[in-house]
Amino acid sequence: MSDTNNDQLVQSQDPDHPANLIPRLCRQFYTLGWVTGTGGGTSIRKDDHVYIAPSGVQKELIQPENMFVLSWPTPKYPPSARNYVRKPFELKPSACTPLFLAAFERGALCSIHTHSQWAVLVTLLVEKLHGKDAPFEISNIEQIKGIPKGPSKGMLGFHDTLRIPIIENTPFEEDLTEWLEKAMDQYPDTYAVLVRRHGIYVWGDTPAKAKTQCESLDYLFQLAVEMHKLGLPWT
Amino acid sequence: MSDTNNDQLVQSQDPDHPANLIPRLCRQFYTLGWVTGTGGGTSIRKDDHVYIAPSGVQKELIQPENMFVLSWPTPKYPPSARNYVRKPFELKPSACTPLFLAAFERGALCSIHTHSQWAVLVTLLVEKLHGKDAPFEISNIEQIKGIPKGPSKGMLGFHDTLRIPIIENTPFEEDLTEWLEKAMDQYPDTYAVLVRRHGIYVWGDTPAKAKTQCESLDYLFQLAVEMHKLGLPWT
Amino acid sequence: MSDTNNDQLVQSQDPDHPANLIPRLCRQFYTLGWVTGTGGGTSIRKDDHVYIAPSGVQKELIQPENMFVLSWPTPKYPPSARNYVRKPFELKPSACTPLFLAAFERGALCSIHTHSQWAVLVTLLVEKLHGKDAPFEISNIEQIKGIPKGPSKGMLGFHDTLRIPIIENTPFEEDLTEWLEKAMDQYPDTYAVLVRRHGIYVWGDTPAKAKTQCESLDYLFQLAVEMHKLGLPWT
Amino acid sequence: MSDTNNDQLVQSQDPDHPANLIPRLCRQFYTLGWVTGTGGGTSIRKDDHVYIAPSGVQKELIQPENMFVLSWPTPKYPPSARNYVRKPFELKPSACTPLFLAAFERGALCSIHTHSQWAVLVTLLVEKLHGKDAPFEISNIEQIKGIPKGPSKGMLGFHDTLRIPIIENTPFEEDLTEWLEKAMDQYPDTYAVLVRRHGIYVWGDTPAKAKTQCESLDYLFQLAVEMHKLGLPWT
Numbered sequence: 034m035s036d037t038n039n040d041q042l043v044q045s046q047d048p049d050h051p052a053n054l055i056p057r058l059c060r061q062f063y064t065l066g067w068v069t070g071t072g073g074g075t076s077i078r079k080d081d082h083v084y085i086a087p088s089g090v091q092k093e094l095i096q097p098e099n100m101f102v103l104s105w106p107t108p109k110y111p112p113s114a115r116n117y118v119r120k121p122f123e124l125k126p127s128a129c130t131p132l133f134l135a136a137f138e139r140g141a142l143c144s145i146h147t148h149s150q151w152a153v154l155v156t157l158l159v160e161k162l163h164g165k166d167a168p169f170e171i172s173n174i175e176q177i178k179g180i181p182k183g184p185s186k187g188m189l190g191f192h193d194t195l196r197i198p199i200i201e202n203t204p205f206e207e208d209l210t211e212w213l214e215k216a217m218d219q220y221p222d223t224y225a226v227l228v229r230r231h232g233i234y235v236w237g238d239t240p241a242k243a244k245t246q247c248e249s250l251d252y253l254f255q256l257a258v259e260m261h262k263l264g265l266p267w268t
Numbered sequence: 269m270s271d272t273n274n275d276q277l278v279q280s281q282d283p284d285h286p287a288n289l290i291p292r293l294c295r296q297f298y299t300l301g302w303v304t305g306t307g308g309g310t311s312i313r314k315d316d317h318v319y320i321a322p323s324g325v326q327k328e329l330i331q332p333e334n335m336f337v338l339s340w341p342t343p344k345y346p347p348s349a350r351n352y353v354r355k356p357f358e359l360k361p362s363a364c365t366p367l368f369l370a371a372f373e374r375g376a377l378c379s380i381h382t383h384s385q386w387a388v389l390v391t392l393l394v395e396k397l398h399g400k401d402a403p404f405e406i407s408n409i410e411q412i413k414g415i416p417k418g419p420s421k422g423m424l425g426f427h428d429t430l431r432i433p434i435i436e437n438t439p440f441e442e443d444l445t446e447w448l449e450k451a452m453d454q455y456p457d458t459y460a461v462l463v464r465r466h467g468i469y470v471w472g473d474t475p476a477k478a479k480t481q482c483e484s485l486d487y488l489f490q491l492a493v494e495m496h497k498l499g500l501p502w503t
Numbered sequence: 504m505s506d507t508n509n510d511q512l513v514q515s516q517d518p519d520h521p522a523n524l525i526p527r528l529c530r531q532f533y534t535l536g537w538v539t540g541t542g543g544g545t546s547i548r549k550d551d552h553v554y555i556a557p558s559g560v561q562k563e564l565i566q567p568e569n570m571f572v573l574s575w576p577t578p579k580y581p582p583s584a585r586n587y588v589r590k591p592f593e594l595k596p597s598a599c600t601p602l603f604l605a606a607f608e609r610g611a612l613c614s615i616h617t618h619s620q621w622a623v624l625v626t627l628l629v630e631k632l633h634g635k636d637a638p639f640e641i642s643n644i645e646q647i648k649g650i651p652k653g654p655s656k657g658m659l660g661f662h663d664t665l666r667i668p669i670i671e672n673t674p675f676e677e678d679l680t681e682w683l684e685k686a687m688d689q690y691p692d693t694y695a696v697l698v699r700r701h702g703i704y705v706w707g708d709t710p711a712k713a714k715t716q717c718e719s720l721d722y723l724f725q726l727a728v729e730m731h732k733l734g735l736p737w738t
Numbered sequence: 739m740s741d742t743n744n745d746q747l748v749q750s751q752d753p754d755h756p757a758n759l760i761p762r763l764c765r766q767f768y769t770l771g772w773v774t775g776t777g778g779g780t781s782i783r784k785d786d787h788v789y790i791a792p793s794g795v796q797k798e799l800i801q802p803e804n805m806f807v808l809s810w811p812t813p814k815y816p817p818s819a820r821n822y823v824r825k826p827f828e829l830k831p832s833a834c835t836p837l838f839l840a841a842f843e844r845g846a847l848c849s850i851h852t853h854s855q856w857a858v859l860v861t862l863l864v865e866k867l868h869g870k871d872a873p874f875e876i877s878n879i880e881q882i883k884g885i886p887k888g889p890s891k892g893m894l895g896f897h898d899t900l901r902i903p904i905i906e907n908t909p910f911e912e913d914l915t916e917w918l919e920k921a922m923d924q925y926p927d928t929y930a931v932l933v934r935r936h937g938i939y940v941w942g943d944t945p946a947k948a949k950t951q952c953e954s955l956d957y958l959f960q961l962a963v964e965m966h967k968l969g970l971p972w973t
Contacts, residue, residue: 070884070954091950148881150961157970175437176383176465179305191439191465202880204896230896231880243328249305256385262497262967265392410672411618414540426674426700445646480561484540491620497732500627570778645936646853649775661909661935715796719775726855732967735862 039119042082043097051077051084052097054240058145059086061244063093065251067147073232076133077143077240081107085133087124105137128206129234135214136236138185141224143243148232151254156199158261168220169197169227171253171267177251179249183222184238188234194268195253196220197228225250269456274354277317278332286312286319287332289475290320293380294321296479300486302382308467311368312378312475316342320368322359340372363441364469370449371471375419376459378478383467386489391434391464393496403455404432404462406488406502414484419458419473429503430488431455434462460485509589512552513567521547521554522567524710528615529556531714533563535721537617541617543702544601547613547710551577555603557594571596575607595670598676600706605684610654611694613713618702619725626669626699628731638690638696639667641723641737649719656706664738665723666690669697695720744824747787748802756782756789757802759945763850764791766949770956772852781838782848782945786812790838792829796802806831810842833911834939840919841941846929847891848948853937856959861904861934863966873925874932876901876958876972885955888927889943899973900958901925904932915962928953 045150062068064076071092078086083103086095094212102119120126125131133144159169171177172194182189200218202208209228216226217221224246225235235250237243257267278287290310297303297310306327313319318338321330337354343389355361362368362429368379374404394404406412407429417424424430444463451461459481460470470485491500513522525545530594532538532545541562546555553573556565572589590596603614629639642664653660659665668686673679679698686696694716695705701732705720707713727737744866748757760780766781767773776797782789788808791800807824822831838849864874876882877899887894894900901919908914914933921931929951930940940955942948962972 066957069292069880069957070950072881072884072954072957091946113872122410149955150957150964153879154312154968154970155963157965158968161970173437173465174388175463176305176307191437202878202896228880230878241326245305249307251308252301252304252383256388258964258968259389259493260392262391263393263493265389265396408672408700409623410698411542424584426672446730476561480540482540484542485618487536487539487542487618490625494620494624494728495627498624498628498728500631502623643907643935644858645933646775646777649777663908711796715775719777722771722777722853723775726858729855729859729963730862733859733863733963735859735866738815 038122039102040098042102042119043100044086045097048159049240051079051082051240055084055100056097057094058240058244059095061094062145062147062249063091065149067149067247067251068092071147072127072148074127074133074146075085075144076127076130076137078105078137079142080158081105082118083134083137085127085130087121088127088129089125098125101130103130103134105155120239130233131210131211132205133236135210135217137233139217140238141236141243142238143240144234144236144245145243146232146234147247147251149251149254151251152227152233153230154258155230155254156227157260159199160229162240165201165229168199169195169254171257171258173268174253176249176252176254176256179252180246181222181242186222196223197225197227197250198223199232202231203231273357274337277337277354278319280332283477286314286317286475287335290319290335291330291332293475293479294327294330297380297382298326300384300483302384302482302486303327304383307383309362309364309368309381310367310379311362311372312499313372313498314341314377316340317353318369318372320362320365322356323362323364324360334359336365338365340371345406358472366442366445367448367469370445370452370472371469374471375473376471376478377473378475379469379471380478380482381467382482382486383471384486384489386486386493387462387468388465390489391462391466393493394434395464400436400464403417403434404430404489404492406430408503409491411484411487411491412422414487416457416459416477420459431458432460432462432468432485433458434464436464437466438493496502508592509556510568513554513570515567518612519710521549521552521710522570525554525556525570526567529565532550532615532617533561533728535619536702537619537717537721538562538607539618542618544599544616545614546596546597546600546607548575548607549612550687551575552588553604553607555600557591557599558597558599559595561719568648569594571600573600573604580726584725598721601677602683602704603679603706605680605687608702609687609706609712610708611706612708613710614704614706615713615717616702616704617717617721618723619721621721621728622697622703623700624728625724626701628728629669630699635671638669639665639724639727641665643738644723644726646722648721649694649722650716651694656692666693667695667697667703667720670692670700671682671699672701743827744807745803747807747824748789748805748886750802754945756784756787756945757805760789760805761800761802761928763945764797764800766850767850768796770854772854772952772956774798774853778835779832779838779851780849781835781842783810783842784847786810787823788839788842790832790835791834792826793834794830797945799968804829806835808835808839836912836915837918837939838941840915840922841939844922845943846941846948847943848945849939849941850937850948850952852952852956854956854959856930856963857938858935858958859963860959861932861936863963865934866903870906873904874900874959874962875902876962878973879958879961881954881957881961882891884957885951886927886929891927892938901928902930902932902938902955904934905926906926906934907936 202211235247435447470482705717905917940952
């Protein structure tokens with residue numbers, strides 16, 4: 034961490050700069066019920082910096098100056114330097130940080146974590162119907178086309194099966210990282226991992242893609258819960 | 269396509285000009301959950317131009333300058349001229365375009381496509397209850413009076429049966445056109461066609477009518493799903 | 504109707520003047536899903552004038568200049584004079600007008616009509632459970648205390664039973680007036696009448712009371728539907 | 739009560755001053771459906787003053803000048819002085835006042851009362867499933883970590899059981915105080931008490947904590963109702 038707190042890193046007139054975009058996304062996610070009661074979080078990588086919303090604060094009130102900034106190894110910034118270059122006074126970094134970084138290591142530029150109730154309910158229904166090892170699966174719904182088939186593989190088709198792995202929750206959020214990475218290895222094409230009784234991690238090649246993929250998945254989880262109530266199968 | 273990109277076509281001080289109205293409607297549809305994750309779309313015909321929201325973008329963020337504009341045959345603009353007179357740089361035209369045009373060919377001035385979950389659930393319930401060839405039917409609900417009986421026939425009455433045809437989804441959105449047109453021919457009085465596991469296409473004699481008819485239909489689909497949960501028949 | 508269109512009747516700097524308050528309430532009701540697709544309406548009486556939202560327009564877009572104004576008999580304005588003193592050009596008066604007036608004749612100063620889905624579902628559940636002549640009844644819910652026991656009788660208590668009469672719908676809205684008035688006579692203490700498969704009429708001693716009573720009733724209808732789904736009785 | 743009405747107590751440029759924060763919170767709670775139809779309320783203690791939203795008004799319209807202010811015993815303000823130092827003209831103090839004070843006596847700085855339907859439904863389901871003496875219990879849901887284990891004990895863990903006592907409703911709100919205090923004594927670690935067929939009282943060590951704890955609890959109640967509908971157990 035440098036002598037100063039690097040305030041210039043979070044001061045930009047560009048509305049799509051991470052320091053401005055993360056607060057805007059968090060307000061939107063609050064309205065969608067995804068980050069109720071300080072839950073959830075968002076992180077964006079831009080060049081050799083990773084911007085992360087702080088922990089334990091009301092997500093709809095986050096301001097640019099509340100951002101944590103982490104250095105990120107690039108050719109012009111050596112790996113050993115991955116550490117905080119900005120820490121807001123009196124705020125705690127997000128416990129989701131290692132999970133966000135796992136997605137960045139696989140090439141994502143934005144990572145979103147929500148406590149969406151539809152995501153939680155889907156993890157419980159899958160366990161009840163198919164057991165602890167089963168992923169969530171749905172097919173033949175148009176909205177599936179909003180999710181990529183895998184990195185550089187284009188989008189899923191209407192008749193494809195969307196498959197999202199589910200990992201078990203752990204008492205401490207950072208301990209999820211190992212299981213998240215295992216799921217990422219086992220499902221190299223996935224852009225999301227559900228966490229049973231907890232929520233979901235979604236990432237994307239750009240902030241816009243991470244956000245719209247998160248929306249499409251949440252749409253599918255809500256639809257799946259309603260389909261189940263009406264006795265309609267998912268695949 | 270002309271030499272310039274015809275920016276003047278999307279620059280107007282009139283808040284109800286299509287280039288301003290489509291972004292406003294898209295923001296409203298986003299809030300209603302109809303165009304989640306870049307799904308859905310809207311198009312308005314005004315004189316010899318058709319304005320279309322672009323594909324694959326966040327619908328709540330669309331700006332006038334993102335509009336595609338297509339020429340439309342009128343006495344002063346010969347049919348051979350139906351082609352793009354404005355294409356925003358780096359955006360893709362909507363795959364819904366031929367479906368929107370099918371409605372304009374039948375006299376509509378606005379066409380709306382949503383991925384409403386209520387619409388999707390209704391298509392699944394109709395299939396389960398009455399088979400693949402059955403339309404959605406509901407009667408004796410006041411909100412039915414918000415839907416026209418047919419072109420130039422006034423509105424449906426309380427005791428009339430609202431009947432919305434349902435077509436099967438296809439892997440590519442443009443391939444729906446043929447089936448949409450067949451449904452339009454088979455149900456010449458309808459102002460909407462449901463697409464199984466996908467959503468709905470709604471059109472109207474004016475943008476305001478297309479939007480309010482879309483709202484009334486969505487109200488009826490939501491009510492129908494809730495009635496089904498409570499064991500209450502639709503007709 | 505006077506020579507001029509009496510525009511001064513709808514021009515006021517007071518945000519609570521009926522010409523300003525009705526548009527604000529309609530925007531709020533639109534967000535609550537009560538006036539979807541031009542359904543529903545609102546009317547306020549102030550001194551010797553009754554202000555009424557127009558028919559068939561998008562309720563969230565209503566402006567002060569869209570208001571109809573009806574004269575209302577008072578000592579300084581003889582009964583024979585109950586007619587339109589302002590009619591907006593090219594708009595239709597609301598078919599709800601005689602129903603709103605029935606409430607004003609009983610002393611109300613504001614009358615609200617919604618197509619709330621919870622109200623519609625409750626009318627269907629009551630018919631299924633208790634037959635066509637039964638009113639909606641609920642007791643032992645705190646929110647009941649938001650509804651008056653009757654004119655000048657204070658509010659209902661927690662252990663009181665709230666009783667809202669239900670009338671059958673008619674093909675033409677104005678034909679409801681006779682049945683609404685009969686229900687008002689049979690239930691002289693009620694501030695609301697449900698209309699089966701249609702919605703609800705709610706009125707109040709002031710605009711604020713009509714609005715908050717409408718909210719409390721809608722809360723109770725939603726709760727009642729959810730209680731029914733969970734097998735919990737209403738009384 | 740002093741000679742003047744102490745208007746300076748509710749005039750502050752600080753957006754987080756209780757006179758500004760309570761109106762902002764009430765608007766937010768209205769949008770969440772927690773204070774429909776004038777129900778519910780909020781109170782904040784700051785130094786030797788307690789600020790309380792008035793009774794019987796539309797919560798989304800409350801202004802700083804509508805605040806009641808009560809003196810609060812501190813070393814520089816003797817106990818005998820607990821009385822109104824500001825009473826807005828023509829408004830009634832909230833019937834929740836003694837219940838809010840009970841939380842302040844236990845060290846809270848903010849107390850929130852909602853009529854959330856999820857809270858009401860949960861009290862009915864617990865009675866049906868486990869009888870009148872049972873508290874609401876849920877475990878193994880991530881959002882539980884948003885609720886404290888008890889004063890100065892840190893937050894609940896994922897495997898801990900959240901336990902919220904439920905008291906019976908009384909016809910007059912102030913009569914709840916005795917039962918609320920008994921529940922507080924019996925559950926000294928709780929930051930909330932449910933009231934059957936009524937709603938919930940939630941408090942916190944700061945206004946932000948009271949608000950986010952209230953959100954986390956409401957999330958858990960909604961999830962619990964949906965889990966019950968899907969046949970999924972709470973613990």
